[in-house]
Amino acid sequence: MTTITVHADKPGARINPKMWGVFFEDINFGADGGLFAELVKNRSFAFPDPLTGWHKLSPSKACGEVAILSDDPFDAHHPHYLRLQSQGTDVFGVANEGFRGMGVKAGEAYHLALRLRALVATPSLRIALYGENGALLEQVELRNLAAGWEMRSVVLRPSATDAKAKLYLLVVGAGTLDIDFVSLFPENTWKRRPGGLRADMVQALADLKPGFLRFPGGCIVEGSELDKRYQWKNTIGPVEDRPLLINRWNYEFLHRPAPDYFQSFGLGFFEYFQLCEDIGAAPMPIINCGMACQFNSGELVAISELDPFIRDALDLIEFANGPAKSEWGGKRAAMGHSAPFNLTMLGIGNEQWGPQYIERLAPFVAALRAKHPEIQLIASAGPEPADERFHYLWPKFRDLAVDIIDEHCYARPDWFFDNTHRYDSYDRKGPKVFFGEYAAQSDKMVSVNNVNSLECALAEAAYMTGLERNADVVVMASYAPLFAHREAWQWTPDLIWVDNLSLVRTANYYVQQLFMHHRGDAVLPVDVFGTASGRIFASAARDDATGEIIVKIVHPDAVPGHANIILPGVAPVQASQIVVSCASAMDHNSFAEPEKVAPVRSTVAVVGTNVALQLRPQSLTVLRIKVR
Numbered sequence: 001m002t003t004i005t006v007h008a009d010k011p012g013a014r015i016n017p018k019m020w021g022v023f024f025e026d027i028n029f030g031a032d033g034g035l036f037a038e039l040v041k042n043r044s045f046a047f048p049d050p051l052t053g054w055h056k057l058s059p060s061k062a063c064g065e066v067a068i069l070s071d072d073p074f075d076a077h078h079p080h081y082l083r084l085q086s087q088g089t090d091v092f093g094v095a096n097e098g099f100r101g102m103g104v105k106a107g108e109a110y111h112l113a114l115r116l117r118a119l120v121a122t123p124s125l126r127i128a129l130y131g132e133n134g135a136l137l138e139q140v141e142l143r144n145l146a147a148g149w150e151m152r153s154v155v156l157r158p159s160a161t162d163a164k165a166k167l168y169l170l171v172v173g174a175g176t177l178d179i180d181f182v183s184l185f186p187e188n189t190w191k192r193r194p195g196g197l198r199a200d201m202v203q204a205l206a207d208l209k210p211g212f213l214r215f216p217g218g219c220i221v222e223g224s225e226l227d228k229r230y231q232w233k234n235t236i237g238p239v240e241d242r243p244l245l246i247n248r249w250n251y252e253f254l255h256r257p258a259p260d261y262f263q264s265f266g267l268g269f270f271e272y273f274q275l276c277e278d279i280g281a282a283p284m285p286i287i288n289c290g291m292a293c294q295f296n297s298g299e300l301v302a303i304s305e306l307d308p309f310i311r312d313a314l315d316l317i318e319f320a321n322g323p324a325k326s327e328w329g330g331k332r333a334a335m336g337h338s339a340p341f342n343l344t345m346l347g348i349g350n351e352q353w354g355p356q357y358i359e360r361l362a363p364f365v366a367a368l369r370a371k372h373p374e375i376q377l378i379a380s381a382g383p384e385p386a387d388e389r390f391h392y393l394w395p396k397f398r399d400l401a402v403d404i405i406d407e408h409c410y411a412r413p414d415w416f417f418d419n420t421h422r423y424d425s426y427d428r429k430g431p432k433v434f435f436g437e438y439a440a441q442s443d444k445m446v447s448v449n450n451v452n453s454l455e456c457a458l459a460e461a462a463y464m465t466g467l468e469r470n471a472d473v474v475v476m477a478s479y480a481p482l483f484a485h486r487e488a489w490q491w492t493p494d495l496i497w498v499d500n501l502s503l504v505r506t507a508n509y510y511v512q513q514l515f516m517h518h519r520g521d522a523v524l525p526v527d528v529f530g531t532a533s534g535r536i537f538a539s540a541a542r543d544d545a546t547g548e549i550i551v552k553i554v555h556p557d558a559v560p561g562h563a564n565i566i567l568p569g570v571a572p573v574q575a576s577q578i579v580v581s582c583a584s585a586m587d588h589n590s591f592a593e594p595e596k597v598a599p600v601r602s603t604v605a606v607v608g609t610n611v612a613l614q615l616r617p618q619s620l621t622v623l624r625i626k627v628r
């Protein structure tokens, strides 16, 4: 029997209302092929191989040619376009494969738009959706095509649901057609915004109720070389004008290559801020600090040439918060959001280290402090939670008076169980901590064998009780990475797995969700006595709005346990619990069994002044106690 004493009469630190958040990076087809709902891959023939994602269709009697041209394009931003030349012996054209297929749903509306001109003769253009097994799902024909570039659009309604449909563009009759910027979007995007985000994926984020959203990465911020870094200014304004960039996860892992992975920036900085607003999360952009990824080239911008990088940071604050009449606030307003986005924090660099980082961080801090003392500055403590690089950086951050330090850790579950007291001894007067990337690895970091096991989720939950108990030092935390496409991932484990039609919330997702939904406002001290193995982890908090006491208990062992919750000075009247548990520590959710590990609610008996709990084997229990 374990005794957990919750000192509800001695409330401690306030818990940041934004404590638990999410971290998004375009990895694992998280943006293109994921959150950004565009179904056509390489829609403007801008990939280095302009026909990536497209292939020629040659019915037996068809006679024609496919070419990529660049003279007289419809828009100088898009030099390449597709030419289809058919002799008219049969329909002739190309198909787009989408992102490992296109997910379409029966009867729903899909908006097809393209730029088109008829050069020789006036054939028509047949637009069709075919399913994975070759069945025709929908077709429409565009006629009366103009001789000059024009935008044409049409709505497609597939007759059946298919996770791997393809889009066909077919010339009907003899003639030549030029085609560019081919786009196919579900009507049912998040908030039904044209050209918007995938509704179910945003819903999964909204369902978490995250306190903040860190974006756009991750290593993607840095670039393997500087010219491949994330430049937010290239990601705003008309979507057609945003220049394509190779995604570093295209080539980062030789064991998981993704040669068709590029960033279209259809999900750009405006959309990130809008997403934050939609889901009630505080925006936390991370910007490049004049360094490429030190795991790759480690290219550096000379200190004397850092100004444009610092300018980008200052302009970003104006883009987010400035009045509509300011230069960058005006660009935000022109995109449809004249009110500010209320940016309050900014990360400078991701996983940098060494003196090179400090030398570059210093001028950023000076410039940002001078112009925007209201913005909290976040610095990165490197890729590991306790190595030499980490220990070198921390004192330097203190000297620079950075507000928040971003610590990262990907490690075996044991590391998380063993380090729940990591922050008990942290300096209470120094910078605050943001535990910005973490995930327990069932095998090892970057192993393709990692799974989102219950054991990993419980290790994270145990660690999170330590973060909560130290809420005076740790002010934010986020799991990483967030999304992964089941056929196009580079990194595992991940919080949410998707295919083209559905998604799976992992055990880790449910742990995050329980902490977000049951955060509490003030830390309550807890004492845990009497565990044979020492493996009970607990934290407690008071919910100001309801007066309830929230107790989180992680019991990772494979046998049932008993806990007696003692609440000196208060009288419990009613209790309920939500439990995440399963038969085996290696159990995990999958597309076949998406809810195998999921929270289950029940009531709990209050016995006199105590609450008696049966702890399920390998479980997280969130207990809510109403008190008199």
Ligand code: AHR
Pocket: 025, 027, 217, 218, 219, 220, 350, 351, 383, 437, 480, 481, 491
């Ligand atoms: O989350 C995946 C990667 O892990 C991030 O891009 C990087 O910051 C870390 O190394």
